[in-house]
Amino acid sequence: MFNRRDKIIKKDGSKPSDLEEEVAKSLHSLELNNKSLKMQFTTIFINSVENVEYEMADGTPSQYLLVRIPHRSFAALKKVGALIIEHLEDHFDKLVFVVANRTIISPSAKHHPTQMRPRSRTLTAVHKEILQDCVFPSNISGRSLRVNLEGKRIQKVMLDPLDKPDMEAKLDAICHVYQKLTTHKITLGFSKPSVFQQKIIDSRASK
Numbered sequence: 211m212f213n214r215r216d217k218i219i220k221k222d223g224s225k226p227s228d229l230e231e232e233v234a235k236s237l238h239s240l241e242l243n244n245k246s247l248k249m250q251f252t253t254i255f256i257n258s259v260e261n262v263e264y265e266m267a268d269g270t271p272s273q274y275l276l277v278r279i280p281h282r283s284f285a286a287l288k289k290v291g292a293l294i295i296e297h298l299e300d301h302f303d304k305l306v307f308v309v310a311n312r313t314i315i316s317p318s319a320k321h322h323p324t325q326m327r328p329r330s331r332t333l334t335a336v337h338k339e340i341l342q343d344c345v346f347p348s349n350i351s352g353r354s355l356r357v358n359l360e361g362k363r364i365q366k367v368m369l370d371p372l373d374k375p376d377m378e379a380k381l382d383a384i385c386h387v388y389q390k391l392t393t394h395k396i397t398l399g400f401s402k403p404s405v406f407q408q409k410i411i412d413s414r415a416s417k
Contacts, residue, residue: 219255219280230259233277233298240297247293250286254294255279257311264386274305274383276390284310292347305383309343309391312336337392341367344388348373351401365396371403372410 217234218226226234233256241251260276275298279287287294291308298306314336329335342350345367352368369377377384381398389395403411 217255219257221257227259229261229275230256233259233275236298236301237294240294244290244293247290250290253286254283254290262387262390264383266382272304272383274307274387275302276387277306277308279308279310281310281312295347305380307344307383307387308346309340309387312339337394340391341388341396344384344391345369345377345398348377365394367396367398368401369398371400371407374400375414 217237218230220226237251237254237256241248244251257278257280259278261273262276263271263273266272277298287308287310295306295308314333348369350367351370354366354368355363356366357363377400384398385396
């Protein structure tokens, strides 16, 4: 069995699953085929891989891979993440989401009045970063919050309209993985394109 233990970091020291071994092997193969990006790949590790089942909006069952990585790998992932996700999706023939593990620090966790809680470790900040991981490689261009008659808050997130051809089929999965990680429901859509963006869209359509 292939085992790239230098690509798999298990905090509890447990044995990697067959799926995690296969993902590590695939990442190692991608690294060997892209030697010019070796510096980025050498700092990317995986903590866990999970095959998640969900239902699309029309009731059709589907699956995606949820790959968790250490936060220290996040900077390198931003540079080669699109390549990694594309490679894994082709290899496993399903959607892939790569999310960095982040720590939420409770306001009551301070041991001394002079200690400051890092803003990046607040619940709101961590959930915001998780959402950005889920929609990668697209970008969030807008947000809105509305409250229904029952008092429940519903967050609507708008993505870059230029990414619509690539992201439209992923919206249901993105909503599911975000709710799985944060317990919060969201709805997704695309922002109205600007004049410049509309020219790009029309140019793509004419080709």
